[in-house]
Amino acid sequence: MRLSGLFGERHRHGSAGADCASHDLLIRAGYIRQHAAGIYSYLTPGLRALRRLESIVREEMNATGAQEILMPIVQSADPWKATGRYTTIDATLVRLKDRRGHEMVLGMTHEEIVAQLAAGEIRSYRDADVVVYQIQTKFRDEARPRAGLLRTREFLMKDAYSLHVHEAGLDEAYRTQLDAYGRIFARAGLRDVHTVRSATGDMGGSSAHEVVALLDVGEDTIGFCAACGDAVNTEVLHGAGECDRCGGALDRKRAVEVGNTFKLGRRYGEALGAGIVDAGGVRHALLMGSYGIGVSRLLGTLVEQHHDEHGITLPATAAPFDGHLIAVGAGNADMGSRVHEAYGSLVRAGLDVLFDDRDVRAGEKFADADLIGAPLRITFGARSATDGTVEIRERRSGEVHDIAREDVVPAVLRLKQRLLQRGA
């Protein structure tokens, strides 16, 4: 992609109203634009980063045997009334009437819809122990959207649901999904990740966990017990100050919740008439688990962890581009044509390269490259015109590689591979 045609400006100065570093940088680098409180548009770089994270989530979910489906955003209120959540959930659940006067809601999560689907599709234990998931835009009318992508009203979520007849099946799916979360967050390059016990909240059920990334800007407080090693979202403690397992003192840290898992029990199956006949011919209400990952929040969290004073330094797995190609002092027509040739070769090699083809000062080009944060900056400069050397600079480490012009494509492929392997 050529920078001259990229829709969306970069900003040199801080974003008005931005209340954390990732919020500021995502706007300045042209990743996102605010439409209303907690509602954003994703411009090309932001959408590309989001899609890379979405691909990691999809690959790891598919590897667990989960099946991707797609459920409605606008839903009938009826199943929400059946489970009682139409009444118990506050204004976060958006209620509206359609043109015929039917009560509808905007999907903030899909337990009701999955249970309703399962009632029609799953009859016997032979069909049980399946996991379905979707990656979809959700809406929650949060009272206090804040911190850019960390707490929005409209957001991209992976929500998975496991369907069982017996507890053993749920236990196994629960472990499998938590294991997949570990792989997803590791591949995405998330740091300081912990799985902690959490409250079941609106979901109900017997047990719940959060996967969190430690960050001062986060809204959750995690308590780590030095005595028994337990980690817990302090919400669970209802204001008490010690470990609820052993009474030990807790070390408290702020964190962002990036994923959650719930053992929901049979509540949704009971309310929505979803039943399964076991091997002995006995009918049970459907037993469910649900498993969420906030994909857009993950992007915000990653930028919060991966940036410096010059801009975004996302890991290669999540960055919107593999490389950022620049020519400086390109008044020389010969060098101009060499850069264009290199761009063509990089694209043909399957690399996603942002090519700064603008006629602007070198300083502006370097500043934009740092801000957008492609992991490799490829510069055709003065030496390229004389001895044919091209500079490849790693965005995060600052490490510089001088490469002969004819070796640029293999060098970028090799460095990209190295960054992906290192998770950097």
Add this chain to the structure above:
Amino acid sequence: MRLSGLFGERHRHGSAGADCASHDLLIRAGYIRQHAAGIYSYLTPGLRALRRLESIVREEMNATGAQEILMPIVQSADPWKATGRYTTIDATLVRLKDRRGHEMVLGMTHEEIVAQLAAGEIRSYRDADVVVYQIQTKFRDEARPRAGLLRTREFLMKDAYSLHVHEAGLDEAYRTQLDAYGRIFARAGLRDVHTVRSATGDMGGSSAHEVVALLDVGEDTIGFCAACGDAVNTEVLHGAGECDRCGGALDRKRAVEVGNTFKLGRRYGEALGAGIVDAGGVRHALLMGSYGIGVSRLLGTLVEQHHDEHGITLPATAAPFDGHLIAVGAGNADMGSRVHEAYGSLVRAGLDVLFDDRDVRAGEKFADADLIGAPLRITFGARSATDGTVEIRERRSGEVHDIAREDVVPAVLRLKQRLLQRGA
């Protein structure tokens, strides 16, 4: 994917309430499930088909130089008030209030949001002549949802917007987008496609076209003039019965609108303060075009055109699986293990294969294969146990290929490639 674990039943008998063949078959084959009037869930086969169409759309849009972005579903009513459409559009536009009492709408199209974005990002003619697009779930509260995916309330749409300062730029983008539509619908395997003049409707602007597929189940009536060769949506004629260009007699046919294009003029730019300074320093209101494709409607239309009495016969480009693997008379343990080996080899070769690993009658397996409609059925039958011959049957033509067991993978790859090249 193994059929034993596939979420969603197939139905042998017609679907209650289905009002056309595609509606009936998409439900019977386990592609979709109705949630409410005009609102569907996509089960795995349906979502896979939708994603294949989405990929075709994305590739061809990117090839035109268009940039993918993602705009909000829940939108502030303010820009809709600025253009007047908050008042002029009927109940199809869903209006709601958020928890703070702000008036919001559900995105049914995004001209307002694009113009608002452009006001912040595009200042000079150097930034103009760009096309942005998204592939996103939209909601229109249609008075009469019908015919399965042909007219829904919630649907997947590709909506593109071109941004210009001069008419010449719009004219060129308009031609480029219509050319891309031709390639998209050809690759998808859509038949009897025509580009016709249409009414500008709610959009406003100077000129509009629809891309339609001729089908009796369609809601549009297209008039073809034998005298001057023009083709027009008869809406344009306001009840008059002859060609409005030459007065000739019209041959009328029913059709489904799968795409539309609008030259919108400067209305949205004016209303939302989006202005561009031209090369001479003169400021103009942003000139826009918009270009839609109903991706989920395209799936419904394709099934309407591609089915037989046994089920769905989608072209290989749109079918949810490349092949459907079956063993019959698999009591023989030796053959069972060979089928599993073949499944592993097909998957490792990068093929999307649905493997019917259930212990059910051969007739049920064949019926499900025909219903779901993978373009190639791969059968390990009696001859496979004796002389090692595997049967590959093309779903649409019924052509049968007897293949030596060890050649199954290359044969499937070759036949898949042939079908893709033929657009079959």
